[in-house]
Amino acid sequence: MDKRFLGAGALALALLGGASAYAQKGGAPAGAMKLDTKELGAAISGNEPAKIADGLDRTRVAGKDGGGKALVPVIVSRIQRGLPKELLKKALETLGDLEDPAAAEIAEQYLAHREADVRVAAVNCLGGVKGPVAVRALRGALGDLDARVHALAATHLGTLKAPEAIPDLVIALDKGVNEAASSIGMLCEGKGCDALLDRLATKPFDVMSSGIQQVMARAAVGDDVKKKFVAAVQKLQTRKAREFLQELRTAWPKGGSKAVETALDEAIKSLEGAK
Amino acid sequence: MTRRIGASWFVPGLLGALASLTGLVACGGGGGAGGDVVVSGKPFTLEAANDPKNDKAQDAALARLAKTPPAAVPDVAIAVTGTQELTGLDLASGKTWTFSHAFDARPRLAGAVVIGQGGGEVFALDAKTGATKWTSKKVMGKLIGGGADGDLTALTSKAGDGFHLYVLGADGGVIGEKSTDVELAAPGIAGNTVLVPWKAQFVTAFDARSGDQLATFSIKNETTRVLPIGGALYAGQGRLFRVDAGLPKAQATDLITPPQTLPGVFRRELYVAPQQQDPPKATAIDQTLLAGRPSPSGATFEQGKLYGAYYRLLIGLDASSSKPAWVVANKEDYIAAAATKDGVVAVDEGGNVQLIAASNGAITKTLSFGKPALAAEVEVDGLTVGKGDAPPLTKQIGAAVSLRSADLATAQVFLVQALAAVEDEDATLALLDVADDPRAAAVLRDEARTQLATRKNGADAMMKRLERHASFLRDTVAPPVGPIATSLALQGKKEAVPLLLAHLLDPATPSKDLAPTATAIATLATAADLPGMKRFIVMYRGSAQGTPAISDAVGILAGGVWKLGDGKDRTWVKEVAADPTSDVDVRTTLEKLIEERKAESDKAKADDKAKGDDKAGDDDKGKKKKPKKDDDDGPVPGGYKGKKKKG
Known part of the structure; x- marks a missing residue:
């Protein structure tokens, strides 16, 4: 998902639904059949590419709650023995969907694969499996030379609630990884959010607004910090700033902070006619 | 007409x-x-x-x-310092004159x-x-x-x-x-x-x-x-x-002729046809000059030296071997020079006139026209340059090759080749720096890599360099892993294997470095390194198709596993070779490896048998014949051997 700019609808969802704008995944579809883990395990463990692919697909469809989780060790073991590239990507993606931290170490290993596609799959896997190993690995992936890999790692670090990654994310943001802005907004607290404020005037507003949205949507962030962001956006004196504040105001929950609401109203009023 | x-x-x-x-x-x-x-x-x-x-x-x-020989010429330099201005410099007194x-x-x-x-x-x-x-x-x-x-x-x-x-x-x-x-x-x-x-x-x-x-x-x-x-x-x-x-x-x-071995860096002629030096502004012919002073005693040059300029570089060359004796890395391009009995007088575009000692490249004196020079000429007869202190050749070359200018690459490659002839560790470090400099001209870096791979010292500095990996966040690039690996293998540095494995498993390591790195690992590794070697094989046995650099590295490492491992490890290699999920390239490479090892084993067996037969014929009767090996795959751990015998 392109998180550089969320429309009003998505913004409302973000504000009402909490920090993550990501849809839930991994759940079993209603009425899914119970997996024959023995049969699937044998297929995945075997040497026939077609059967391995089919086994992975069926596991993925079943999801973590549909019995797929039981196959995590089998898939991990199969990757450890080596797989063709396409099957490897499929296996990593499947592990990501199964959201089992037990898969983090094998996914971390594959962050070293020479094919960027495989590394992308490994990063997505780590984003799914979560846990401290995943956070450590994703922080490492921020240094990957491939733009897709480090951008995706930045995104996942936000969703994995890894505030220890903020210093690295700030460096990444300064090096043009726009996805880092949103993640910093999802992770920062108090003065830690100054990294976004400090860059508001120098980075593209569309990039920085993705981070500010996250800050404004989080209940854990205090009113003072949110008001500082409102004031900083107001200071930009641009039409885009006004539109952004209006979107925030529209999506502001009825039971939300009155002080922030007032700050938004005043800022919007002061920006009337801004170009 | x-x-x-x-x-x-x-x-x-x-x-x-x-x-x-x-x-x-x-x-x-x-x-x-x-x-x-x-x-x-x-x-x-x-x-x-x-x-x-x-x-x-x-x-x-x-x-x-x-x-009636000609009179000695005065020690002077002249420079075109304007479209209608000529400036002269008396090298003895340092006095200048101007003529419009x-x-x-x-x-x-x-x-x-x-x-x-x-x-x-x-x-x-x-x-x-x-x-x-x-x-x-x-x-x-x-x-x-x-x-x-x-x-x-x-x-x-x-x-x-x-x-x-x-x-x-x-x-x-x-x-x-x-x-x-x-x-x-x-x-x-x-x-x-x-x-x-x-x-x-x-x-x-x-x-x-x-x-x-x-x-x-x-x-x-x-x-x-x-x-x-x-x-x-x-x-x-x-x-x-x-x-x-x-x-x-x-x-x-x-x-009196420059040696045939003179590199194609400078102009190869002591003088050029007069019309080639007509333009009032110096050209590449002037900036790549070659100077030497005939020795009155015979067909050679004073001090046994020639002097070649290449833009900002002035190199003192052995007149017989063409090897550099020293190099001066100047701030501006040289445009004229003349050899004296004990050195050379060189003029640069900044209008500086340097007196440089033949023995070590020391700049003993710097005079000036007082303004930039468009073109210049020097004439000397009695002038003495004298002596001075200068850094050793290795340091001088290190400074010269660290200049970042694509214009200098030709001379820098020559200097790097000269550096390779110096066996000390300083030379290795200088080569390492050039090979590891992403801003160096590709041709220069490649030459430094080639020479670095042959070094037999500098292991500590090389291993230190291997601690660095490429990182987008840290703005770092991969070190020259391949040449370092080859050199470390030459030096027998087994402790470098973990560092080399880390680079082998780093996607930022260039493809061209994979084979030399894998070769060094296979050469230096011990049984403790087998898991890392296998990890690479596992990672790429299904992803090497169409990338020979990877399948070659897989093959090299598999050879290492075969050599270092036991029967189980060899069986594992055979399984990887037979696995339909392994790439065709990998399977072909491994099958070839297995065949070669089998042929070697068969030959060893045949040799043993022949030796045994000879021994049986030659030895005293009653001596026991050597028991036949029960495993074609070389040495087998004791416990395993015992079990097999029992079976």
Whole structure:
């Protein structure tokens, strides 16, 4: 998902639904059949590419709650023995969907694969499996030379609630990884959010607004910090700033902070006619 | 088109013409030495060279030159410092002078004078003071070159009707002139003898005052200049020979020539054709100069040194081997230089004039024109450069190759190759720095990588470098892993294997480094390194298709696993080779490996058997025969062997 700019609808969802704008995944579809883990395990463990692919697909469809989780060790073991590239990507993606931290170490290993596609799959896997190993690995992936890999790692670090990654994310943001802005907004607290404020005037507003949205949507962030962001956006004196504040105001929950609401109203009023 | 071909000297009257045609012996005319022979035939043609008297005339002309050698030239430098400005520098006193005049071409040093042309006249200046000695509007056409000795100046020029030779007196008056349609080059003069190169293959000697044709020499090497050095006349272009009594017979052996091994970095000629240095602004010909001073003792160079400039670099070269003895990395491009008895004087575009010691490249003194120089020329005879301190060659080369300019790459590659010949660790570190510099020109970096791979020291620095990995966040790049790996393998550094494995498993390691890194690992690894080696194989056995660098590395590591591991590990390699989920490339590589190992094993078995048979035949009876091996795959751990026997 392109998180550089969320429309009003998505913004409302973000504000009402909490920090993550990501849809839930991994759940079993209603009425899914119970997996024959023995049969699937044998297929995945075997040497026939077609059967391995089919086994992975069926596991993925079943999801973590549909019995797929039981196959995590089998898939991990199969990757450890080596797989063709396409099957490897499929296996990593499947592990990501199964959201089992037990898969983090094998996914971390594959962050070293020479094919960027495989590394992308490994990063997505780590984003799914979560846990401290995943956070450590994703922080490492921020240094990957491939733009897709480090951008995706930045995104996942936000969703994995890894505030220890903020210093690295700030460096990444300064090096043009726009996805880092949103993640910093999802992770920062108090003065830690100054990294976004400090860059508001120098980075593209569309990039920085993705981070500010996250800050404004989080209940854990205090009113003072949110008001500082409102004031900083107001200071930009641009039409885009006004539109952004209006979107925030529209999506502001009825039971939300009155002080922030007032700050938004005043800022919007002061920006009337801004170009 | 009919051209006026012939000679006029003094007033070209009947007497002169008759004398020239009949080949009368000149009896000391114009101050020449007694015994001169005058050769008949049209000047600057083979008529003169083929004159039966020419052989004797040559000896006489050379004897005459030996008696009246040219005066030593002053130690001076001149520079074009503006479109109409020439600046001179007395190298002894450091004093400068300035002369303003229009220039049609670059003014030149000619012994004690500076000769230039512009504004419809030719002028001569005192080289030390810049004082105007004379001007002349009589010289026709464009000036080619000149020489001066005492009061006389010889000039050649090219006009619409052909080429001209002039001899002018102290006041600039024309003493004599000859014209021809044959191409003339820059003449030299000593005493009353003018030597004029023509067609780049001949030199004709004339009496400066009478114009008598004294002799013509056929020259084996391209000759476009005759110039005074150290009180003798030398002729040539790329190579020089001393014009003395041995010239006609011995010029080939007496040739003072740069060595054949001279790298294709600098211009290969000590001098170039005069017209190549016409532009008032220096060109690449000037910036890639080669300088050397003939030694009066024989066909070699003073101090055994040549000096080659390559833009900002000036390199002192061994005149026999062409190996660099030192290098000066300057801030500005060099545009002129002349060798002294103990060093070299070099001029850069900034107008700086450096005196550099032949022995170590120490800059013993820096003078200045006081302004930037567009083009320059230096002339030295008695100047002493002296001695000074300079860093060792390794450090000098390190500094020179660290300059980041694509223009310098050609010379830097030469220097890196020279660095490789130095065996000490400093040289290794310098090579490592160049190989590890992403801003270095690719050709330079590649050369440094090639040389680095051969080093047998510097392991600590190399392993330190291996601790660094490429990172987008940290702005770091991968070190030159392949060459480092090869060198570490040469040095037997087993402790480097984990570092090498980490790079083998780093996607930022360039493909070209995979095979040398895998080879080093397979060479150095112990059984403890097997998991890392297997990890690479597992990771890529299904992802190597179409990328030979990866499948080769897989094959190399599998060979290492086979060598280091036990029967289980070999079985594992066989399984990977047979697994349909392994890439075809990997399977083919591994199958070949397994076949080779089997062939080796079979051969070893056959050899053992043969040895056993021989032994059985030769040994005393009653000795037990060596039991047959039960495993084709080489040594088997004790426990496993026991089990197999039991089974």
